[in-house]
Amino acid sequence: MQKLRYNDNNVIGRQRHKMTKGFTHLDWLESEAIHILREVAGQCANPVLLFSGGKDSICMLRVAEKAFRPGRFPFPLMHIDTGHNYPEVTGIRDKRAAELGERLIVRSVEDSMRRGTVVLKSPFESRNKHQSVTLLETIDEFGFDACIGGARRDEEKSRAKERIFSFRDEFGQWDPKNQRPELWDLYNARRFNGENMRVFPISNWTELDVWQYIARERLELPSIYYAHPRRIVRRNGALQPVTDITPAYPEEIVETLSVRFRTVGDITCTAPVESYADTVEKVVAETASVTITERGATRLDDQTSEASMEQRKKEGYF
């Protein structure tokens, strides 16, 4: 038994650890994400990386380069397209995949609609949640055993308890009560045929971390992430872009505002915020001082109920 003694300021005991100068929080997050990607490559036979052209998945590609170059990625890239994506985003998606010389698989919710596996309640219904169906069909088509995604724990309440290696049963379902304990950095990706892992290498990143990383690595993003003029209407407390798919209602007033998108996804459920931040530095500064959460401001589909994300994840959503 050792004797504990006081020293200054109520610290008792001895200081053992030396701080390293220069290992920043972004270095730490990046290194963790690289480590996770390499674990997927080492433990899974046929993984795939979800890549939409959105800011989180752009960061993921940069991490993948640092993890695997000069070799090729040990996985293809995949996008489940709702058919309602902004062309600026799908443009960057195709451009980045080509620049990297990596294989990009695109599957569309519209294919599932033609097959009859997705049935919309109305033509204007958001196709976002139906991505789950097409995702599971595509996993089946290629026999993927792990899907790597850019989801983050700070995005939404039910994600705060998500594992980095998240186990899905043969129906693609997430059972929050039946997840594997995850200790240290020891990941257990073992699964039987038909079962699937969802892997989230940037789980521990926040929206601000993502923007700081984009600034540090000078990553190209779809232009709609930066301030630009756009025709919108104000609907249910959010700014709704006026597009062919999302026209203004007769009584609504169409305004042109300077806006940027904080998240991009299906046009019908992603709203921009008013902003004049037209450079990455300005967006970093704005993100550091925002007063409303990323999804709260901009995801019309998450506002339906507090538990809506949890429900969609149980159904196989990312």
Next chain:
Amino acid sequence: MPDQENAAVDNGLLRFLTCGSVDDGKSTLIGRLLYDTKAILADALNAIERTSKRRGLTAIDLSLLTDGLQAEREQGITIDVAYRYFSTGTRKYIIADAPGHEQYTRNMVTAASNADLALILIDARKGLLSQTRRHAFLSRLMRIPHLVVTINKMDLVAYSQDVFEAIMRETLEFAARIGVEEIRFLPISALNGDMLVERGTHMDWYKGPTLLEILENAEVSATEHAAPFRFPVQYVCRPRDATRPELHDYRGFMGRIESGRVAVGDAVTLLPSGKESKIRDIRVLENSLPSAAAGQSVTLLIDDEIDISRGDMIVKTSELPKVARQIDAMLCWFSETPLDPRRKYLIHHTTRDARAILSGIDARIDIDTMRHEYAETLRMNDIAQVGFKLAQPLFVDAYADNRATGAFIVIDESTNNTVGAGMIV
């Protein structure tokens, strides 16, 4: 909060664990930290304000921020470890919030495994309870470098210095008994925010730092360089790209430096082969680094053509780990199915797997009394000192010296579930 001139300082990232039950005000403390560091945004605050009103509460219940899942909200309990984030501008924080009820040991051990600091809450009115002893014992078992005991609800004991010091003396005595190496105490009122971010006006007798000052200045263990160099190989890069003949002989060993540091020219030993070579290059993308240290994910190139694959380990020839066919460990059992001493399990250690069979349970530890007792099997949440015989060698250090090479998980191959976690002694 950081002032402007420190805005460019980046003190890295600190992971900490909060231990305590709802009754100790743990959720209030986390909510208050997030609120005072502006990590809670207006819409999230509005949502809990509405819920608080619906439940008939007069003040905002900050604890609502930390109940994530529908099942938990329905039952009013916390099932699983939740991760929260905030940043002060100078340092980023990850809070692992372990629930205090069911499956307690399993959740706390999970949350503690990555923590640099444990925040243990004591209710000032109740003093040192067996729950606090459990928290301190598990923090010690998991070798969390820094222990901070916050004595909460000081507002309910008239901010009494005597109460604070009495609890501190009792806790210290216990901490010394279980071998805690570093511990700190501070009086707080999570409800009023005293001594969290602001000092408040009620405890001028306390001269030490606030909780946020402690967090801002705590040193981070992941960057420890004094330990021996350990590099478990995760993946081998052999590009064999016909269009790039210069890469024809490229063999990069990819992984993360788990401890220590390495420089170009260092003499290294490759395990399990025992062959020796020298570090030729340390690469990240197109950059060559002269040296690299714990925490960095890099690609190592060596002088000689030696066959190396995932699961091998690169170490310095002067600092070899133990090559073990038999390990003794503290084992925490997680599965509802008890440990079967006759069965083979899979041990996953660093990037390497080995089949293992129990050679014996030395003693189960009662975490309330710290007494060692006889046991034939282990049930969920049991902790015991055990021995395993291994079918393949592992390259190990004692967990007390090196968390990364001293830790392992146990996998049941019939279900593929993670059923236990071990710390090599």
